[in-house]
Amino acid sequence: MEHAAAGSGHLETSTGLDNRKLLMWLFLGSECLFFGSLIAAYLLYRDRSLGPPFPSDRVFNGVHYEGLFDIPFTSVSAFVLLMSSVTMVLALAAIQRGNRRSMQVWLLTTALLGTLFVSGQAYEFTVFHREGLSLGSNLFGTTFFVLTGFHGAHVTIGVLILLSLLAMSFQGRIQQKDSLNVELAGLYWHFVDVVWIVIFTLVYLIQP
Numbered sequence: 001m002e003h004a005a006a007g008s009g010h011l012e013t014s015t016g017l018d019n020r021k022l023l024m025w026l027f028l029g030s031e032c033l034f035f036g037s038l039i040a041a042y043l044l045y046r047d048r049s050l051g052p053p054f055p056s057d058r059v060f061n062g063v064h065y066e067g068l069f070d071i072p073f074t075s076v077s078a079f080v081l082l083m084s085s086v087t088m089v090l091a092l093a094a095i096q097r098g099n100r101r102s103m104q105v106w107l108l109t110t111a112l113l114g115t116l117f118v119s120g121q122a123y124e125f126t127v128f129h130r131e132g133l134s135l136g137s138n139l140f141g142t143t144f145f146v147l148t149g150f151h152g153a154h155v156t157i158g159v160l161i162l163l164s165l166l167a168m169s170f171q172g173r174i175q176q177k178d179s180l181n182v183e184l185a186g187l188y189w190h191f192v193d194v195v196w197i198v199i200f201t202l203v204y205l206i207q208p
Helices: 017-046 069-097 101-129 139-170 176-205
Strands: none
Touching: 017 101, 017 139, 017 176, 069 101, 069 176, 101 176, 139 176
16 A cells, blocks of 8 residues: 655555655665676676777787776776765755755765766776777677666766756755655665676676
């Protein structure tokens, strides 16, 4: 049975969760399956490509990724994205206290950090393409760019969501009673951060 949530104007499910939060958890569950399949495909094909994933003067069989991946650069990008989770938490805490101005500052900071991460990924893709690795070069290139590209697209969508919330707050449409909107955006944002930890570990750090 559903009933009106006290003082919120929204409906709760039989689990006690707001129906929008339950839908968000279900959506994130489906996203776990989506990214899980992409990660599995990458791991399956990264050492079975039909050709070298980078110029021929670099080793492919027994794959030497050192010449392709810039681990320090990507580590900084990963740190930037992880720090954006902290600022997202601060944004939610601010609106739950009724501090709308502080929330706006932290939402903007989170969006900027996300944009910085996506910009770093775009730069990395440009370097890889110049080195000879592209979406259509081989199975390795296809699975790598699809996996990391879809994650970058999810981060970009997250940035747009944050900017939408920011615009709504300047219009006075995000008040303390509307903190669930920020919480839902935060759930999505933390999800893409966790997914990147998995991708960064499996793709960049754990190499065959």
